[in-house]
Amino acid sequence: VAVFTPVTEEEVSALLKDYSVGALKELRAIESGIENTNYFVTTSEGEFVLTLFEVLQREELPFYLNLMAHLASHGIACPRPIASLENEYLAALKGKPASLVSRLQGHSVIAPTAHQCARVGKLLANMHLAARSYTAVMENPRGPVWWHFAYERVGPYLAADERDLLQNELRFQRAHRELALPRAVVHADLFRDNVLFNGEDIGGVLDFYFAGNDALLFDIAVAVNDWCLVPAHEDEAKRTAALVGAYDEVRPVSAEERQAWPVMLRSGALRFWLSRLYDYHLPRPGHLLKPHDPNHFKNVLEQRRSAPPRWPD
Amino acid sequence: VAVFTPVTEEEVSALLKDYSVGALKELRAIESGIENTNYFVTTSEGEFVLTLFEVLQREELPFYLNLMAHLASHGIACPRPIASLENEYLAALKGKPASLVSRLQGHSVIAPTAHQCARVGKLLANMHLAARSYTAVMENPRGPVWWHFAYERVGPYLAADERDLLQNELRFQRAHRELALPRAVVHADLFRDNVLFNGEDIGGVLDFYFAGNDALLFDIAVAVNDWCLVPAHEDEAKRTAALVGAYDEVRPVSAEERQAWPVMLRSGALRFWLSRLYDYHLPRPGHLLKPHDPNHFKNVLEQRRSAPPRWPD
Numbered sequence: 001v002a003v004f005t006p007v008t009e010e011e012v013s014a015l016l017k018d019y020s021v022g023a024l025k026e027l028r029a030i031e032s033g034i035e036n037t038n039y040f041v042t043t044s045e046g047e048f049v050l051t052l053f054e055v056l057q058r059e060e061l062p063f064y065l066n067l068m069a070h071l072a073s074h075g076i077a078c079p080r081p082i083a084s085l086e087n088e089y090l091a092a093l094k095g096k097p098a099s100l101v102s103r104l105q106g107h108s109v110i111a112p113t114a115h116q117c118a119r120v121g122k123l124l125a126n127m128h129l130a131a132r133s134y135t136a137v138m139e140n141p142r143g144p145v146w147w148h149f150a151y152e153r154v155g156p157y158l159a160a161d162e163r164d165l166l167q168n169e170l171r172f173q174r175a176h177r178e179l180a181l182p183r184a185v186v187h188a189d190l191f192r193d194n195v196l197f198n199g200e201d202i203g204g205v206l207d208f209y210f211a212g213n214d215a216l217l218f219d220i221a222v223a224v225n226d227w228c229l230v231p232a233h234e235d236e237a238k239r240t241a242a243l244v245g246a247y248d249e250v251r252p253v254s255a256e257e258r259q260a261w262p263v264m265l266r267s268g269a270l271r272f273w274l275s276r277l278y279d280y281h282l283p284r285p286g287h288l289l290k291p292h293d294p295n296h297f298k299n300v301l302e303q304r305r306s307a308p309p310r311w312p313d
Numbered sequence: 314v315a316v317f318t319p320v321t322e323e324e325v326s327a328l329l330k331d332y333s334v335g336a337l338k339e340l341r342a343i344e345s346g347i348e349n350t351n352y353f354v355t356t357s358e359g360e361f362v363l364t365l366f367e368v369l370q371r372e373e374l375p376f377y378l379n380l381m382a383h384l385a386s387h388g389i390a391c392p393r394p395i396a397s398l399e400n401e402y403l404a405a406l407k408g409k410p411a412s413l414v415s416r417l418q419g420h421s422v423i424a425p426t427a428h429q430c431a432r433v434g435k436l437l438a439n440m441h442l443a444a445r446s447y448t449a450v451m452e453n454p455r456g457p458v459w460w461h462f463a464y465e466r467v468g469p470y471l472a473a474d475e476r477d478l479l480q481n482e483l484r485f486q487r488a489h490r491e492l493a494l495p496r497a498v499v500h501a502d503l504f505r506d507n508v509l510f511n512g513e514d515i516g517g518v519l520d521f522y523f524a525g526n527d528a529l530l531f532d533i534a535v536a537v538n539d540w541c542l543v544p545a546h547e548d549e550a551k552r553t554a555a556l557v558g559a560y561d562e563v564r565p566v567s568a569e570e571r572q573a574w575p576v577m578l579r580s581g582a583l584r585f586w587l588s589r590l591y592d593y594h595l596p597r598p599g600h601l602l603k604p605h606d607p608n609h610f611k612n613v614l615e616q617r618r619s620a621p622p623r624w625p626d
Contacts, residue, residue, distance in 0.1 A: 020443035021388035022435055022563070044435050045388055045515070069386065075334035075358055075395040075413075082388040087446045102388075122335055122357050130333035133400045202358070250335070 003029045005037045018084045047103040052096040065089040074130035077204035106196030106203020114242040121246030128216045131184040140212035150274045157281040178260040186219035191226040221268035241312040262308035273297035316342045318350045331397045360416040365409040378402040387443035390517035419509030419516020427555040434559030441529045444497040453525035463587045470594040491573040499532035504539040530570045534581035554625040575621035586610035
């Protein structure tokens with residue numbers, strides 16, 4: 001269900017003539033995509049991933065492709081866009097914008113260990129250090145402006161108590177979400193399925209298509225809300241301390257950021273509750289994927305509200 | 314003998330603070346360097362090579378580092394320079410220019426198979442396709458201008474028959490080396506020790522510090538003179554046909570290039586005979602490495618003169 005635009009070997013072979021990556025040896029659909037069409041492309045010169053962009057528009061893509069190239073050139077293990085013979089990262093196939101990127105090795109982890117959480121914390125901090133010299137700017141497209149837009153659209157579908165909770169949280173965030181924290185382009189979607197591991201070593205970080213400028217702390221909060229609350233909240237404190245402690249070793253977190261931590265964890269939960277409500281109640285026409293259960297992030301938000309965690313010391 | 318400037322873990326750890334590659338986990342000297350000091354650097358985020366440049370000057374290095382970045386961004390498996398937090402590929406350590414690059418996996422091959430020669434041919438052709446969009450220009454520093462300089466310096470050390478052979482070949486090249494062939498920045502030193510293999514797959518291509526603008530055909534000739542004449546000329550024709558045929562599939566070679574092939578094979582032999590004579594008779598002060606035997610390339614040149622090979626069909 002996750003290949004939205006099928007492509008043939010002939011079509012990919014023709015595309016590859018515009019690159020210096022050799023001839024096609026193998027083409028294999030990646031079934032796990034949720035927004036784009038992705039294929040593994042193996043050539044005489046290496047292994048790549050071909051993406052056909054189904055939602056993002058052509059003019060939006062250079063921000064992301066240049067970001068990935070920037071991070072990779074700073075040693076971050078992420079997909080590197082491959083330039084064509086015309087020196088372009090962006091191509092077209094079947095009427096869709098397309099790009100070829102290097103393929104990373106590894107598997108995502110469903111039940112991460114504390115050690116793996118620490119590795120993610122280090123990776124995230126190094127990614128933030130590297131992102132600070134990226135000069136293009138785009139506000140987090142799923143930031144506060146979007147929350148209010150999404151709330152207005154999904155509100156009519158919700159029970160009164162859910163609407164109240166959202167409204168209350170939006171008001172709280174407007175009053176308390178600190179704007180003066182250190183900022184840069186952040187990944188903003190660093191869930192377990194976007195990090196590949198080879199055993200205990202990081203294989204790389206994927207899927208930068210929700211990246212945008214926001215507080216670095218927001219990125220940590222999004223990651224902690226996913227990496228450290230699974231499964232069944234077991235060892236949450238240990239995993240959180242591991243991720244956050246490893247991060248802090250690479251990029252020391254300021255007193256202001258520590259203080260903002262409980263608010264930011266809530267804002268991370270709010271953002272994903274809203275987007276999942278939106279995808280659930282207002283699915284894209286023709287979009288066949290079963291949406292995520294929105295309730296998970298409602299629960300996370302309620303947990304973050306009722307027991308505000310302090311930054312671990 | 315091949316670590317000219319030893320560095321300590323403390324010094325490398327301090328340097329790494331200027332990067333987003335994580336903290337030092339392991340530092341290991343690479344003993345096989347012949348011009349520069351090289352270390353394997355393993356950090357929490359990956360494996361890298363640190364090079365301290367012993368001969369090239371700081372202002373000469375951007376040409377090479379940007380070339381490697383350009384080729385890597387076009388999908389060529391070569392070391393990728395890692396940018397610092399200040400967005401610089403070039404650093405300094407122990408008073409030497411230094412750079413950190415990604416580490417490639419694999420081993421060089423002493424007795425390549427015809428299949429491995431074909432892989433090198435494809436790699437070389439793809440490298441040439443990618444190099445054509447590299448905009449910086451620097452004449453091959455070991456091209457015809459340098460041959461005449463080197464001949465004047467080493468001439469006095471040579472026996473009369475060697476001097477005659479050199480003089481004769483220089484005259485021949487001046488008259489016949491075709492200047493109108495397709496050109497770009499070429500590797501110009503694609504010997505067996507500069508290509509890593511993982512079994513039959515290419516791991517990558519190393520050591521771009523002799524790269525410069527020259528005929529693409531010169532690059533092929535240098536590679537064939539090394540990859541296809543070993544060991545003891547056995548199967549030379551088969552290996553040459555494999556390398557050259559695979560190259561031609563990726564970048565079709567013109568009629569003019571085919572015609573220039575015998576001359577270019579001689580020019581590839583001449584270039585390395587001269588540089589080995591130079592290093593033998595005029596070693597750099599304090600340079601401890603045993604120079605290569607110059608006679609090997611004298612023999613190659615004589616062989617190329619007495620039995621001029623045609624481009625295989």
